[in-house]
């Protein structure tokens with residue numbers, strides 16, 4: 490008993506969390522439904538934020554067919570961090586505290602600020618946060634994702650069934666295809682939750698992007714929806730799609746703040762911030778669930794209701810995060826959003842987009 494208490498986060502936080510079973514979960518009223526198994530793609534979900542350098546092709550390969558997307562990306566902080574980061578005084582201060590001499594060579598900053606590629610037996614930084622950071626290292630899927638059914642078949646001739654199968658095959662080969670927006674939401678949150686205790690507590694790095702929200706952070710400078718208009722314009726999403734995206738972003742926030750909490754080993758800025766973030770994400774998701782009564786959101790909330798947000802609780806919290814992930818994938822696969830008009834009041838509007 491005593492041991493347990495010394496491990497816990499301070500009273501205010503544990504109080505919120507201990508009261509949760511009654512106050513927060515009382516309105517959950519759905520039976521849990523079985524989630525369709527997606528075992529073929531399972532292996533690709535657990536990718537670390539940094540792509541496998543031996544499978545990275547680099548953004549210039551994408552540019553051959555996605556020139557407009559590359560042009561948009563070049564203007565974002567994701568691309569610019571390549572030239573910016575090491576010039577910032579606060580970056581060098583963090584690196585010094587972490588004992589790193591070169592920001593681009595030490596492994597730690599590479600995880601989230603750069604894309605590296607294997608050249609011979611060495612890894613080289615080739616870009617900032619780039620296409621493959623969000624869509625997955627591409628060697629295994631680049632020739633599959635645009636194959637309409639053989640060299641003679643053009644887009645207009647592709648059947649709906651082939652299109653679905655093409656996307657599934659690409660996903661099974663490591664592509665985070667936006668046709669399931671949860672796959673992309675996971676990419677964002679893997680980095681934007683900053684799951685690195687030492688980097689935060691010793692390096693003084695920010696403990697995650699606390700105001701991250703998928704709609705407002707993806708629909709401004711980052712938006713590059715040219716493909717769906719055959720390169721005529723950079724399309725905006727329908728209200729239905731934005732609702733699905735908004736909820737997917739909140740589920741992913743819950744998943745990754747739970748993962749971040751799982752790796753907390755000491756009381757400190759890191760553990761407190763990420764645990765509070767997880768609790769906040771659960772409250773937001775609970776509010777959403779009151780509006781939409783979705784079985785997958787319910788599954789995520791039920792999984793989280795078992796979470797004890799304390800230090801050194803890795804295996805339990807990671808298992809719960811895995812369940813939240815399953816729920817998120819299934820959510821994005823089936824959600825339509827058409828009837829969720831009451832969510833619109835929660836979703837950031839255009840003038841709030843980054």
Ligand code: HEC
Nearest residue numbers: 546550551553554620621624627635644656666667668716
């Ligand atoms: C040889 C041309 C070519 C190259 C190279 C290429 N793409 Fe594509 N990509 C396409 C085409 C064509 C489509 C549209 C497929 C469709 O009609 O659904 C597409 C679609 C996509 C989509 C949307 C997927 C979907 O199912 O809606 C993403 C994401 C994407 N590409 C990312 C990339 C990235 C990242 C790279 C570089 C690693 C890349 N592509 C390289 C031709 C290419």
Ligand code: HEC
Nearest residue numbers: 579580583584587597598600601680681683684685697698
């Ligand atoms: C686990 C992911 C992750 C790692 C590892 C990481 N960063 Fe970051 N960093 C981020 C994210 C995400 C942001 C954007 C933060 C935001 O806008 O909230 C960021 C922002 C920054 C900023 C800008 C902060 C500001 O307020 O200007 C600096 C400086 C920085 N990182 C330095 C570093 C250095 C140096 C390293 C390596 C020692 C490093 N980071 C490693 C994820 C990471």
Ligand code: HEC
Nearest residue numbers: 538566567570600601602618622623676677680706707843
């Ligand atoms: C590989 C890690 C990584 C991934 C994946 C990632 N980001 Fe980032 N993001 C960063 C880092 C690092 C920065 C800060 C760059 C800097 O300031 O040097 C950043 C900055 C941003 C900014 C600019 C913030 C500002 O205040 O100007 C936005 C917006 C953003 N990210 C949105 C997203 C979205 C949306 C996704 C997913 C679709 C995403 N990011 C995926 C690492 C990542």
Ligand code: HEC
Nearest residue numbers: 551555558559562619620623667673707713714715716717
């Ligand atoms: C910060 C993460 C991030 C990065 C970096 C990124 N993408 Fe995307 N990409 C997304 C998201 C999120 C979507 C879905 C956006 C939406 O629905 O509004 C998307 C959608 C797409 C699509 C489908 C667009 C459509 O019309 O439906 C293509 C093609 C694509 N990306 C290619 C690329 C290429 C090529 C690059 C590199 C130049 C790139 N992406 C870089 C996050 C990213």
